[in-house]
Amino acid sequence: MTAAPRIDVSTTLSAKGADLTPEEVAELAAGLSRNVLFTTEIGAPGGRVPDTTWPLPGGEAAVYYGNGRTRLERPFLFADGFNYGKSDLPALFAHFNTPYEEDRPGFFDQLLARGHDIVLIGFDERHARIQHNARAATAAIQQACAERTGTEPLTVGGVSMGGIVTRYALAKLENEGVDHETGTYLSWDSPHNGAWIPLILQQMAYFFEKLTPAEPGRPGQADLIRSPAAQQLLWAWVPDAKYSGEVATASRLRTEFVRELADLGNFPRRPRLLGVANGRGDGTGRPLPPGEVAFDWQALVASATARFQPDRGTEQRIGGMHAGLELRRSTTSEVPALDGVPGGTLDSFGKVADAIKAKISEEYRSGAFVPAVSASAVTYDPIAWDVDPHLNLRSQSPDRFHLHEVAFDTDNTEHSHVSGVLVEWILQRLS
Incomplete structure (x- = not known):
């Protein structure tokens, strides 16, 4: 039986042999970013103003009526994704309405022209527990049913x-016997079986946050990675920079959520289940060599080295970091090389490198965030991850997926990227 995926951290004394002075701490901190790591900017501020808004428990809905109407007839409800803080729904509208071809309307404009009414669901805290934000989604569904x-x-x-x-x-809702009146469910690069942020980068977020404490009333550098939503969504997670142990079960929030979803039947049974993935479906990933150094930063009193995740094995080096006296080195065992697999990408290596002002090659900035095997809801154990992440998904039979139909992008594009092949596929299915 294969051992559980795990991480191990060793701590030794730096060759410099002295801890940081207050002056050195201040100098080091001045060169580090205090921004929350791993956030993504979707759209741009000041997007289209909705026709009306609905207050929701823990959130808000922005409503855009189709064909110049003033009432709902064909509701298309679409919820915001993983990030830190409050949703910006006009910016979300702008992102999904970005023209993907010259002289062609954006996705949302095409939906509105075809008579769909768009209801964007936003959250007061996108980083909150999924069950908490589901209250807002449930309220929006029920209000759409009432107003349609x-x-x-x-x-x-x-x-x-x-x-x-x-x-x-x-x-x-189905489990409670409530008719949600939904005919189609649609996920866009959703991590049905889990998402991936490299473990060495998670550790660095915690490690360097201690050197750059947040200003009063502002979030810390690692607040997104430690959030309830991150714990539930990430297949592998660590609670701090010193943690040694199993990574797929490090958070009870994820194991409990996976169990709760299974108890609910995993997916709703009434709707037609559709999904699109920002990753390729032919098994072709990105050229990120497992175990290769992604960036190596050396300063006078600190350093950080990040490697792309090695492919399983035992006590494989993934990098390390030091500041002053303390030097930490990390290894993983039985963790798959997920950075280069097919999937929607996130510039996670680039974000951390930028935060500590490390040099990094442009081609090394981004790796897989939502592997295509997860976005397409292939049937496998979401804790054990007993699947080949390079699986050719286009050659699989329909019964290999939880979703009824899935579309893949033509390349491994940025997570949530709006491409013509995905939009045209959705419009065809909704027509």
Whole structure:
């Protein structure tokens, strides 16, 4: 039987042999970013103003009526994704309405022109527990049912975590015997079986946060990675920079959520289940050599080295860091090389390198964030991850997926990227 994936951290004394002075700490901190790591900017501020808004428990909905109407007829409910803080729904609209071809309307404009009414679901805290944010999604579904004229079934889904929030909300409503009146569920690059942020980068977020304490009233550098949503979504997670132990079960929030979803039937049963992935479906990933150094930063009183995740094995080096007296080195065992697998990407290595002002090659900045095997909801154990992440998904039979139909991008594009092949596929399925 294969051992459980784990991380091990060794701590030794630096060759410099002295701890940092207050002056050295201040100098080092001045050169480090205090921003929350691993956040993504979707859209741009000041996007289209909605026709109306709905207050929701723990969030808000922005409503855009189709065809110049003033009432709902064909609701398309779409939830915001994983990030830190409050949703910016006009910016979310702008992101998904970005034209993907010259002289062609954006995705949302095409939906509105075809008579769909767009209801964007946002959250006061995108980093909160999925069950907490599902209350907002549930309220939006029920309000859409109450306000809709006619009998057109709802389309309900979301991007990234938003697809998991609505998946949970619909399954829970069915389990409670409530008719959600939804005909189609749609997820956009949602981590159905888990997402991936390299373990060495998670450690660095915690490690360097101690050198750059947050200003009063502002979040810390590692607040997103330690958030309840991160714990539930990430397949492998560590609680701090010193943690040694199993990584797929490090947070009870994830194991409990996976169990709760299974108890609800994993997916809603009534709707047609659709999904799109920002990763390729032919098994071709990005050229990020497992075990290769992604960046190596050396300062006078500190250093940090990050390697791309090695492919399983025992006590494989993933990097280390030091500041003053303390030097830490990290290894992993039985963790797959997920950085270069097919999937929607995140510039996670680039974000951490920028935060500590380390040099990094442009081609090394981004790795897989939502592997295609996860976004397409292939049937495998979301804790054990007993799957080949380079699986050719286009050659699999339909019964290999939880979703009824899946579309893949033509390349491994940025997580939540709006491409023509995905938009056209969705429009065809909704027509």
